[in-house]
Amino acid sequence: MPGAPPEGEPVPADGALPGSALPGIGTRPFGFYVHVPFCATRCGYCDFNTYTANELGGGARDSYPDLAISEIRLARRVLGDAELEVRSVFFGGGTPTLLAPSRLAAILRAIDGEFGLASGAEVTTEANPESVDERSLAELRQAGFTRISFGMQSAVPHVLATLDRVHTPERAVRCAAWARAAGFGQVSLDLIYGTPGESDADWIRSVEAALSAQPDHISAYALIVEDGTRLAAQIKRGRLPEPDDDAMADRYLAAEDVLSSAGLSWYEISNWAADDAARCEHNLLYWTGGDWWGIGPGAHSHVGGTRWWNVRHPRSYAARLAAAESPGQAREVLTRLERRTEQIMLLTRLATGCPADVLTARGQAAARAAVGDGLVTAAGWASGRVVLTRAGRLLADAVIRDLTE
Secondary structure: OOOOOOOOEOOOOOOOOOHHHOOOOOOOOEEEEEEEOEOOOOOOOOOOOOEOHHHHOOHHHHHHHHHHHHHHHHHHHHHOOOOOOEEEEEEEEOOHHHOOHHHHHHHHHHHHHHOOEEEEEEEEEEEOHHHOOHHHHHHHHHOOOOEEEEEEEOOOHHHHHHOOOOOOOOHHHHHHHHHHHHOOOEEEEEEEEOOOOOOHHHHHHHHHHHHHOOOOEEEEEEOOOOOOOHHHHHHHOOOOOOOOHHHHHHHHHHHHHHHHHOOOEEEEOOEEEOOHHHOOHHHHHHHOOOEEEEEOOOOEEEEOOEEEEEOOOHHHHHHHHHOOOOOEEEEEEOOHHHHHHHHHHHHOOEOOOEEHHHOOHHHHHHHHHHHHOOOEOHHHHHOOEEOEOHHHHHOHHHHHHHHOO
């Protein structure tokens, strides 16, 4: 997870949830996020909670799956006897595929054994293109993984170099073909736009290269320069230019044009899918207020309006679990107002929009003004929902800020 977590209140040693979180458990969609905090190298733009082998030593990666399984068992104890079929599991990082497929499979089996995977559950792993091959992809599919998301980022060598990505431009496309051959029904590619030195032509080249892999899902994210990263230091020293907001907007609209022409439709501001079945169900669980348990160092969880986050360092995480204690560092119990605000923020980012009746009178007035400004669709508002236009997507943060007042 990027950035530092809020302060919060202490999590009990046994991980017990407050009484306010317990009603409704099992009635909302439930999933697991598994954070695998290891990377072969550190990308210059990334501030996620990740570690290289040199930073941790060789044994941390080997012991991690057993630690993750210990936390899964803790989750079962904390959540009690509630029927909680798991609709989605998402392995993120870091680079989950630095672990052998058999080790990822062991974590997945533990989730299934303790909770039970729902019929047709979506099971995703992220993968850096250089961390998989035909054999490992086949093993992952055989182990029950149904969806894979490759961190392509760009198809242009100098852009990849600026981002400190070590794979070749063609590797992600090749991996997507291997994944299809292995039987993955859902293949996604991640792209980043706005890298210093990237031109409009570079960006279109990357989008078209991603489409040549025939994925059914593409995510495209604007580059965010995070404090403390190597990229931020290079920009501060003047070695690289600041990302340009106008160029970012142009790249987004160009992606929308190319992707929609290829048959992919936006369903969240930064995500496009070939059809409803290709949407990432795990991310939809986040955006629509479901429950999830985050496994691993720094992972965040949410159950019934209570949100908590684990200690960030793998050694601290291991020490907590070895002492039979929750690895939770702190938590916050969201107020009704905070939950409503978060609901508006997340639902408005979706193509299905946010129900108008969630808004206050001031929020509804802001929505009507946004319709007049061409930022919210008139048809959506007429049907009782706030749905962003193309222009509205570019100004989503400002629109949402007005809606939540």
